[in-house]
Amino acid sequence: MSSQRDLAGDVFGALSDPTRRALLSSLAQHPAATATELAADLPISRQAVVKHLGALADAGLLDRERSGREVRYRVTPAPLSEAVGWMADVGAQWDDRLATLSRQLGGARAAGGAHRGEIPR
């Protein structure tokens, strides 16, 4: 299970960084942009942009497509919004249920998270 998580990355983790959110938003407006093009609009290096794009792609939020010497990136918006919505709803329901159980049985120390994983094929 944890290796599945490691391989997959984490949608929420990927979105926790403001630079990555800016990149996603920029890519939504300029589909199929390259790292060089994206870096031109941001106060960080192309190398840093590539690293952030890699994290977003690992979390399943971007598709990569090789084009000559460059890689072009595209947002994969439908699964993103649907998956994030599902995980937020379902996560909130479990938080409620666990809080109820905790009150009933006197528990402590809840932990957890939601993430999107890839099934090895």
Add this chain to the structure above:
Amino acid sequence: MTDRVERELELPVAPESVWDAITGDGWLADEVDLELRPGGDAQFRSGQEVREGWVEEALAPSRLAFWWASDGEPASRVELTIERRDQGSSLRVVETRPLDVLDLVGVPLPGLGGARRSFGPALVAA
């Protein structure tokens, strides 16, 4: 891709008490009707909301895995694992929606019911 939510909670009571609380009325839903055996029916009712499903595995007091879905919604799988700890128990919850696995093996997506036996092996493989 699999959508997945995971939570863990520690409780100062024995696994048996946790098991009774999580399988009884009032926790998973106001009214819980679980046939605690593999393939058993499951129904969860809270007011107007009804979820139906089936039990994949029930091993008191340590493991309960089941599938559930509201009417017309895709089914998801819930796995509840209870472990004994020095100070009581831990309860781990994992809810997943592994639709692509079912797609992969060419099984119709579960509106539950009759499809259950045919997609069983695919779930084990997942």
